[in-house]
Amino acid sequence: MNSDVTDFASLAPAYPEMLLAVGAVVLLLVGVFINKERSLLVSYSAVVLLVIVAALVVLQPVDGVLFNGVFIADGFARYMKVLVLGGSAFALMLALPHAVENGTHKFEYSILVLLATLGMMMMVSANDLMSLYIGLELQSLALYVLAAIKRDDSRATEAGLKYFVLGALSSGMLLYGASLIYGFTGHTNLQQIVLAIATEGRSIGLIFGVVFLLAGIAFKISAVPFHMWTPDVYEGAPTPVTAFFATAPKVAAMSLMVRLVIDTFQPIAHDWQQIVIFLSIASMVLAAFAAIGQKSIKRLIAYSSIGHVGFALVGLSSGSQGGVEGVAVYMAIYIAMTVGLFACILSLRTDKGYVENIDELAGAAQTRPFVAAVMAILMFSLIGMPPLAGFFAKWQVFLAAIDAQLYVLSVIGMLASAISAFYYLRVVKVMYFDEPVHEFEAVPAELNIIMAVSTFLIVTYFFTVGSPLSSLARSAAGSLF
Numbered sequence: 001m002n003s004d005v006t007d008f009a010s011l012a013p014a015y016p017e018m019l020l021a022v023g024a025v026v027l028l029l030v031g032v033f034i035n036k037e038r039s040l041l042v043s044y045s046a047v048v049l050l051v052i053v054a055a056l057v058v059l060q061p062v063d064g065v066l067f068n069g070v071f072i073a074d075g076f077a078r079y080m081k082v083l084v085l086g087g088s089a090f091a092l093m094l095a096l097p098h099a100v101e102n103g104t105h106k107f108e109y110s111i112l113v114l115l116a117t118l119g120m121m122m123m124v125s126a127n128d129l130m131s132l133y134i135g136l137e138l139q140s141l142a143l144y145v146l147a148a149i150k151r152d153d154s155r156a157t158e159a160g161l162k163y164f165v166l167g168a169l170s171s172g173m174l175l176y177g178a179s180l181i182y183g184f185t186g187h188t189n190l191q192q193i194v195l196a197i198a199t200e201g202r203s204i205g206l207i208f209g210v211v212f213l214l215a216g217i218a219f220k221i222s223a224v225p226f227h228m229w230t231p232d233v234y235e236g237a238p239t240p241v242t243a244f245f246a247t248a249p250k251v252a253a254m255s256l257m258v259r260l261v262i263d264t265f266q267p268i269a270h271d272w273q274q275i276v277i278f279l280s281i282a283s284m285v286l287a288a289f290a291a292i293g294q295k296s297i298k299r300l301i302a303y304s305s306i307g308h309v310g311f312a313l314v315g316l317s318s319g320s321q322g323g324v325e326g327v328a329v330y331m332a333i334y335i336a337m338t339v340g341l342f343a344c345i346l347s348l349r350t351d352k353g354y355v356e357n358i359d360e361l362a363g364a365a366q367t368r369p370f371v372a373a374v375m376a377i378l379m380f381s382l383i384g385m386p387p388l389a390g391f392f393a394k395w396q397v398f399l400a401a402i403d404a405q406l407y408v409l410s411v412i413g414m415l416a417s418a419i420s421a422f423y424y425l426r427v428v429k430v431m432y433f434d435e436p437v438h439e440f441e442a443v444p445a446e447l448n449i450i451m452a453v454s455t456f457l458i459v460t461y462f463f464t465v466g467s468p469l470s471s472l473a474r475s476a477a478g479s480l481f
Contacts, residue, residue: 058078119139240346375427
């Protein structure tokens with residue numbers, strides 16, 4: 001009896017994942033037995049479950065390596081898991097208003113989000129190439145279905161199919177890279193791979209493996225040149241689903257990349273730095289120019305997310321503790337900005353449906369002043385204008401790059417940020433200076449709350465800089481070094 005209790009207690013680092021897995025299965029059974037087309041009980045229960053799991057991660061911090069070394073829990077994993085769980089919870093809340101129209105009224109939607117979140121938490125805590133792949137696929141398979149959840153919409157079906165085909169390609173690249181790394185080091189455990197590289201040195205086969213592995217992960221974070229799916233999937237998928245795609249999965253994949261390059265491939269830092277710098281520059285530059293001609297709001301956000309991934313990779317390029325701290329701060333602020341932005345888009349709804357083109361936002365400041373003000377603040381933050389949080393996010397990553405003497409990368413990043421101001425400011429100009437063309441419907445209470453919370457976080461970051469987010473990010477980054 002005692003040994004059983006002891007064995008269960010030894011699983012404490014994995015309690016959040018276990019709770020989420022059991023909760024998802026229970027809610028699936030509840031949804032099946034209720035057997036209703038729309039089940040609000042499952043939706044609200046899923047949000048509550050995510051909040052409880054996040055509270056467990058924060059209030060019961062336990063470090064350790066489990067399951068023969070394939071699972072690791074440390075400060076960095078806990079920090080990123082809270083961001084993942086927060087992004088997923090907000091995405092579920094965004095799906096509540098007008099759920100029937102979006103196709104998110106089915107109870108399966110909430111279950112798929114929970115399973116995808118479980119996969120992301122496994123990715124964040126992956127300490128082995130095999131557990132890394134299992135987490136990645138659990139997330140991806142759920143996301144493919146979510147993209148096409150609105151089955152009677154041809155655009156959503158097309159988005160799901162494109163995402164599935166290109167996702168399968170990226171998984172193949174990642175697996176090929178993992179098999180090369182295993183072949184040339186003799187290990188799949190990330191800690192043992194470090195020792196193998198340190199003792200045996202680098203080989204051309206290992207470098208090829210790293211390139212393919214990072215290419216597979218770059219697809220998941222929408223880094224150029226593996227970004228081609230992003231604008232089409234973002235535009236075709238229902239807007240609440242797009243909001244989910246743009247938040248939690250990005251954080252999980254970014255944390256996976258951080259752990260791999262900082263922890264596992266530290267002995268060959270010079271090699272992976274070149275890859276990350278290329279991904280960063282390509283993402284920032286392409287997003288800055290490609291977004292200028294966009295008319296669709298969701299395609300604009302897609303290119304914006306590609307650009308912000310590029311900025312986050314600037315911090316990672318440094319390979320330093322300050323750089324990882326910058327990435328951790330950047331991803332937290334990025335989630336707050338993105339959730340708020342999607343709440344604004346879902347709030348601007350006409351009798352014909354959701355606003356899709358930027359021109360349709362004309363005069364929003366006159367008819368929906370609160371929504372327009374929140375959207376303008378978020379746009380200024382996305383540009384990186386002080387004293388909003390977006391400025392400090394970019395400040396952290398550029399500071400890390402300059403400390404690592406990556407001056408050219410920093411200059412290119414600053415220029416790309418200046419160019420991106422054009423398309424962000426265009427949205428503000430359309431809302432405040434153009435004449436209204438539509439009458440917008442009343443804003444649901446849930447969206448008003450999310451917009452208020454997001455704006456509060458973005459505006460007040462200046463007054464709390466140095467605490468608490470920066471100190472949390474610093475301790476999270478410190479656990480990797």
